[in-house]
Amino acid sequence: MSSDVPIRLAKVEDARLIANILREAFAEFAANYTPEAMVVVTPPADEIAGRFEEGPIWVAEINDEIVATVSVVPETEWLYIRSMAVLPKAQGLGIGHGLLDAIEKYGIENGFNRLFLYTTHFSTDAIRLYEKHGFRRVRDTSAEEWFGTPGLSMDKKLGKDIGKMLLEVKDLHAGIEGKEILKGLNLQVGKGEVHAIMGPNGSGKSTLSKVLAGHPTYEVISGEVLYEGRNLLELEPDERAREGLFMAFQYPVEVPGVSNSQFLRLAYNEKMKHHGLEELDPLEFNDYLKEKAKIVDMDPQFFKRSVNEGFSGGEKKRNEILQMAVLEPKLAILDETDSGLDIDALRIVAEGVNKLRNAESAIVLVTHYQRLLNFIVPDVVHVMANGKIVKEGGKELALELEEKGYDWVKGAASSR
Numbered sequence: 001m002s003s004d005v006p007i008r009l010a011k012v013e014d015a016r017l018i019a020n021i022l023r024e025a026f027a028e029f030a031a032n033y034t035p036e037a038m039v040v041v042t043p044p045a046d047e048i049a050g051r052f053e054e055g056p057i058w059v060a061e062i063n064d065e066i067v068a069t070v071s072v073v074p075e076t077e078w079l080y081i082r083s084m085a086v087l088p089k090a091q092g093l094g095i096g097h098g099l100l101d102a103i104e105k106y107g108i109e110n111g112f113n114r115l116f117l118y119t120t121h122f123s124t125d126a127i128r129l130y131e132k133h134g135f136r137r138v139r140d141t142s143a144e145e146w147f148g149t150p151g152l153s154m155d156k157k158l159g160k161d162i163g164k165m166l167l168e169v170k171d172l173h174a175g176i177e178g179k180e181i182l183k184g185l186n187l188q189v190g191k192g193e194v195h196a197i198m199g200p201n202g203s204g205k206s207t208l209s210k211v212l213a214g215h216p217t218y219e220v221i222s223g224e225v226l227y228e229g230r231n232l233l234e235l236e237p238d239e240r241a242r243e244g245l246f247m248a249f250q251y252p253v254e255v256p257g258v259s260n261s262q263f264l265r266l267a268y269n270e271k272m273k274h275h276g277l278e279e280l281d282p283l284e285f286n287d288y289l290k291e292k293a294k295i296v297d298m299d300p301q302f303f304k305r306s307v308n309e310g311f312s313g314g315e316k317k318r319n320e321i322l323q324m325a326v327l328e329p330k331l332a333i334l335d336e337t338d339s340g341l342d343i344d345a346l347r348i349v350a351e352g353v354n355k356l357r358n359a360e361s362a363i364v365l366v367t368h369y370q371r372l373l374n375f376i377v378p379d380v381v382h383v384m385a386n387g388k389i390v391k392e393g394g395k396e397l398a399l400e401l402e403e404k405g406y407d408w409v410k411g412a413a414s415s416r
């Protein structure tokens, strides 16, 4: 995919040359696309020089002449691609891919987990390049704020998990009793990731959880949900569970007359049978359960009690995490697991979840409040409003929401 054109890290002396490339490339862009929609930004050379301090800049050269450049800014865990430009005369040589390879290599070597960028809808060639290079389109309103014209955000995961998508929700419309609640929701969750879905009350977070679990009273109107590439919506709820989807609901159900350990063994053995693995008898299971209970610091007396019956709010939530530990799901969706928890219970639940994080599975935390995310640090934060994801970002987004409140995103939802 890459070209043979050599690519090197730029030096401060290159600033003027880089500025010229950006100037030329932007002018070309503005001439070919919709100039009236673009403010052509032409960074002066000394500003470019300033950017050498923010993050590395790479250049590609043909016959000692710089013909292309890319610059990145390191965010906490992401590399933000600030600008990329290839002179018209050097296009078609695969230099764009070469530049992206260079920053990917840099990102992986320096422990970043994602590349991220904003672009405009008009940059069709650039979007095509990024998509060929494995970037995904991410729903985000920031790109629009950034450009003042319809924008697009794109990202690519770095490292070993590239391409290991676990859940893909595409333009999902769903509701209850004829009322549409989810209105075109898009979500992608990769293996090894923890995602937080935040949003004001009534935005549809629990509806999403229930639709994914296959709750019978919710109906899917249109759209697609892929789970490990399979159509999730075709599977019965129990089939989804056996395939490794775990759901902890906002209001856990009580199951009188069935002890917690019976319930857990049944669920565990169902899953084992489904995968052709050995089931455990009550004694063997008891040992297994004792080990798992340590993860949430749970007293074995809770094994004998009826599922959730008479459990306090905190005990119910802890029990949910125990269920999760026992079932070892591929995808766990925890709906408002933090609600009604005091700080100690919150910490225990969060520690439990953190212990269950691993490279092969993913966790989706649905939460109204930021506080849980102080203990379980998500890779991606999605903000829902009015049945859609209206904003996405890194863990910083949760703090920004805490500060600015949900009116900030509600505005974004109603203006489109």
Ligand code: ADP
Pocket (backbone or CB within 6 Å): 176, 177, 179, 181, 199, 200, 201, 202, 203, 204, 205, 206, 207, 208
């Ligand atoms: P969240 O979890 O984000 O607070 P919900 O998914 O619970 O949001 O609710 C989204 C919207 O769907 C709300 O307007 C709510 O009133 C409505 N809704 C949820 N459940 C039902 C139901 N069983 N019948 C009718 N409307 C419902």
Ligand code: MG
Pocket (backbone or CB within 6 Å): 205, 206, 207, 250, 336
């Ligand atoms: Mg809810």
